[in-house]
Amino acid sequence: MHEQDYNEALKHTHTGGTLDLHALNVQIFLKMHRSDYADKQLKIMQQTDEDHTLTQLANAWLDIAVGGSKIREAYLIFQDFAEKYPMTGMVLNGKAVCCMHMGSFEEAETLLLEALNKDAKDPETLANLIVCNLHLGKPSSRYFSQLKLSHPDHVLVKTTTSAEGNFERALQAVA
Known part of the structure; x- marks a missing residue:
């Protein structure tokens, strides 16, 4: 998304016109x-084709971002995808994120391990497994190492590395 410059990205997508561009706008606004604003884009998509897969996917993204009771609705959208289409890493991750929001970390872990079997280097699967394992009290260093090796620019890697550096500097300051 234009190197994290969302305003610049919106300059290229704001005209909309297609479901693809509106869905991209939903993603940008959520980021x-x-x-x-994401909800406004979704409403345009729903007026165009409420049942389109991309509209439903954007709806699930927004539901996850809003949280609360909307998480269950997002889960049902991903469940519907799982019944209609071949199971993909994106669908598995979507269901897993919903499960984590609902406190079902064991189910989330099962879904994420299935996604990992489909693509062992998928950055979102690895990041979600790290978070899930932390909530389960399980070690996550293996997944973090994989993420760091295969996607060193991932936001979780950068944030963790920065926090570790800050901690080390603070530790040295008091030592």
């Missing part, structure tokens, strides 16, 4: 933490 900007503007679910209100």
